[in-house]
Amino acid sequence: MSDRLPIVDNLCRNPENHKVHLCELKLAKNTDKVAQLSENPKFVCGNCGNKANKEGALCAPGPLDV
Numbered sequence: 511m512s513d514r515l516p517i518v519d520n521l522c523r524n525p526e527n528h529k530v531h532l533c534e535l536k537l538a539k540n541t542d543k544v545a546q547l548s549e550n551p552k553f554v555c556g557n558c559g560n561k562a563n564k565e566g567a568l569c570a571p572g573p574l575d576v
């Protein structure tokens with residue numbers, strides 16, 4: 511167990527880019543950006559369930575299909 515992990519809410523797989531993740535943009539109420547990034551969703555976030563066009567916009571991206 512390490513106590514030196516960066517403090518990120520949940521399990522972000524790419525904390526360096528967390529500020530551009532939909533999860534964070536939603537919290538920041540950046541609705542324009544959120545709408546842009548989720549226009550044509552192909553990926554879903556395993557953390558929060560947000561859907562995005564590209565996996566780079568999610569903390570824990572997975573393919574969006576049922």
Ligand SMILES: [Zn+2]
Nearest residue numbers: 522528531569
């Ligand atoms: Zn993130």
Ligand SMILES: [Zn+2]
Nearest residue numbers: 533555557558
């Ligand atoms: Zn998320």
